[in-house]
Amino acid sequence: MKKLLFTAMLLLVISGASRQAMAAPLWQWEATLQQKQVGTPMSLPSALHIDPVLGRYYVVDSGNNRILTFDRAGEFHRGFDAADQLRVPFDLVREAGVLWIVEKGKNSLTKIDLEAKKIYPKTLSADGKLLYPDRLEIEKNILYTLDKASGSVFALDKNLNISSRFSCGKCDLGFVDFKIRNGSLWALEQGSKKIYRFAMNGSLQETIQLDRSSVDFPRSIEVDDIGFFYILDRHQGSIAVFDGRGGFRYSFLEPGQARGQLYYPIELKFDPWGRLCVVDEGNGRVQIFSHK
Amino acid sequence: MSPKYPHLFACCIFMIVMAFGTTAFGAKICYDCHKRSIFKNKLIHEPVARDNCTSCHNPHAAKHAGLLKKEVSVLCYTCHGDKKDSFNKGIVHDPVRRGECTSCHDPHASAAKGLMKGKYADSCFNCHESLARTFKYMHQPYAKGQCQSCHSPHQAENYQLLNVSATKICRKCHSQGEIAGAHKNYPVAISTCLSCHNPHGSNNKAIVRSVRHAPFIKDCNTCHGRSTGRVSQETCLGCHEEIREYLLTSHNHLTDNGGNSCVNCHSPHAGDTRQLLKDRPLLLCRSCHNDTYMRHEENIFVHTVTANDCQLCHAVHGANQVAMLKGDGNSVCLGCHPNQGQFSHPVGRGVIDPRNNQEATCLSCHDPHGTDFKGQLKMSGQEALCVQCHHL
Structure with a gap:
């Protein structure tokens, strides 16, 4: 009888401990993308793009009007300013031989042909209204950009013609970020703290209300393989994790300037190696965290 | 003659003495010093009507002003607990959130419904003095x-x-x-x-409203033209061209779900100020950024000069700085504190914050909204803050 009781207690302790571990996994700092030794320090970085084939990080160094590249280990590779042509670059994606850059200073989605060394800025419009590109993603050769003015995401072909629109309808202020993950487009609405999931043809599939008290000022979203949401809280300097139904699970990181702390962070992105990258705008760096 | 159950008898006597001693008898003693007339009016709070002063007050000693047994909010919710949940939903009036029930209600007696202090509007105007x-x-x-x-x-x-x-x-x-x-x-x-x-x-x-937008006086069609829908911000920018440069920044208030961002804050027709703002600046900013206000509301040290006007530090249309600041973390502060950085801790060009390898600014150590440390320091200036960079 005593043995039975002991075994039951042991099982309870083990299951409790494992639940605890699942509820709050440990994220550890692994690397910082920061130009320390060479030239001007990074200033107000706004976005990160990762090339899984080259194993390279592209950081938009918005404050210095340039793009910086780093290798997978976090070592600085080189800087690129398109012969000083960039004006307030904000986001970018890269495909074979081409960089697409959102330039806020020109209100342009700019194509840079790397081989021809040519720059093609273009101001977009839809239904007679100017678009103000903000976030940018690429998936299966289709560009997706968030229009800051309307708060909608637009899908664009290579000629930058609009092929579909992802909108939250009558929500207050529209989306502030989006990601394409697991075959869906996930968009974050800041005011109501909701996540919208769209099919890739633009039709709304579901709306998920996040636990409102767990995040103050949501600024960026990531989605992992099991459908958990990672929400970057710009004002709290932290990342809140929610399950697929919007239930709060745990949060990590804190505000500040030291390693592992955030100051006005702006973007969240998983790299292809399962690490969570935080573009830490106020601290002029990108911090990379791995899941232990 | 002795009672059959002496313990039970003693208990009963004790209960009776305690009950009367703390209610009617207690109140009678209270009224020996406190004029009863003060507690009389058309409407009397139930405990007062029952002369139950000690339901709220401790007659001997208490931690709280007015010899209250508990903080006002806690005390009120002991009886009015059914209201607590509903009073925490949505946008909550500041006195309610702070538990200051007595700023509007008289806890003893009043001539007004709801035990309001004086006339209903008087309670409002006590705080809303600028109206x-x-x-x-x-x-x-x-x-x-x-x-x-x-x-x-x-x-x-x-x-x-x-x-x-x-x-x-x-x-x-x-x-x-x-x-x-x-x-x-x-x-x-x-x-x-x-x-x-x-x-x-x-x-x-x-x-x-007192200040009318010029096109509103002249001709509605100046803005509306043949459109029957919402006027876009491009129409506004047609006259207010100087604002366009703020929209070409990394951080701006270009956010209105396909409508017109300008009318988030400005009334296009008439307003009470020259800027045609829809409300006072602080209230307007709070309507979206309440979390910032709430985070610093309880701080001991607050930057009082800027506390009511966000526009003093923030470029409210847009800026290439975090938090839409009007400049970097030094230039904004130096506008009012020109001598800082010259004789105190060095900041600016060539001074590197070792924590993030960025140029040290006033914001490296101070949080201008407010903190619990003197000078709105982010940590204690005695030691904790300094050792962040100057390792012992």
Whole structure:
């Protein structure tokens, strides 16, 4: 009888401990993308793009009007300013031989042909209204950009013609970020703290209300393989994790300037190696965290 | 003669003494010093009516002012606990959130319904001092002091504690027909009355707000043209071209779900100030950034000069700085503190913060909204803050 009781207690302790571990996994700092030794320090970085084939990080160094590249280990590779042509670059994606850059200073989605060394800025419009590109993603050769003015995401072909629109309808202020993950487009609405999931043809599939008290000022979203949401809280300097139904699970990181702390962070992105990258705008760096 | 059950008898006597001793008998003693007339009025709070002073007060000693047994909010919710949940929903009136029930209610007696202190409007004006009391043309509910006809005093789901959304509230009293009759030849559908009318009063007829937008006076078609929908921000920028550069920044307030970002903050028709802002700057900013306000509300050390006007430090249309600051973390502060950085801790060019390898600025150590440390330091200036960079 005593043995039975002991075994039951042991099982309870083990299951409790494992639940605890699942509820709050440990994220550890692994690397910082920061130009320390060479030239001007990074200033107000706004976005990160990762090339899984080259194993390279592209950081938009918005404050210095340039793009910086780093290798997978976090070592600085080189800087690129398109012969000083960039004006307030904000986001970018890269495909074979081409960089697409959102330039806020020109209100342009700019194509840079790397081989021809040519720059093609273009101001977009839809239904007679100017678009103000903000976030940018690429998936299966289709560009997706968030229009800051309307708060909608637009899908664009290579000629930058609009092929579909992802909108939250009558929500207050529209989306502030989006990601394409697991075959869906996930968009974050800041005011109501909701996540919208769209099919890739633009039709709304579901709306998920996040636990409102767990995040103050949501600024960026990531989605992992099991459908958990990672929400970057710009004002709290932290990342809140929610399950697929919007239930709060745990949060990590804190505000500040030291390693592992955030100051006005702006973007969240998983790299292809399962690490969570935080573009830490106020601290002029990108911090990379791995899941232990 | 001795009782059959002496312990039970003693208990009964004790209970009776305690009951009377702490209620009627207690109150009688209270009234020996405290004038009973002060506690009499048309409406009397139930514990007072029962002479149960000790339900709220400790007659001997207490931690709280007025010899209250507990903090005001805790004390009130011991009986009015059914209200607690509903009072925490949506937008909550500041005194309610701070548990300051007695700033509006008299806990003893009052002539007004709800034990309000004085007339209903008097309670409101005690805090809302900047509201004009009289206008040439007054809205009747305001003139009669009926603030509650539009505002909910405890909490509401709507901005400014309106008990119905701003687009619908006027229709509580004014029918669609009445509104249409007063706006003949109006080029677009009437949606927000508050865009043109001051709901309290105005020196203009029909309580139209005091500062009118020039195209609104001249010709509606200047902006609306043939459009029957919302006017886009491009129309606004057609005249206010100087604002466009702020929209070409990394951080800006270009956010309005396909409508017009300008009208998030500005009234396109009429306003109470030259900027045609929809509200006082702090309240306007709070309508979206309440989390920032709340985070610093309880701070001991607050930057009082800028606390009520965000525009002093923030470029409210847009900027290439975090938090839409008007400059970097030094230049914004140096506007008012020109000598800082010259004789105190060095900041600026060539001074590197080892924590993030960025140029050290005032914001490396200070949080200008407020903190619990003197000088709005982020940590204690005795040691904790310094050792962040200067390792011992």
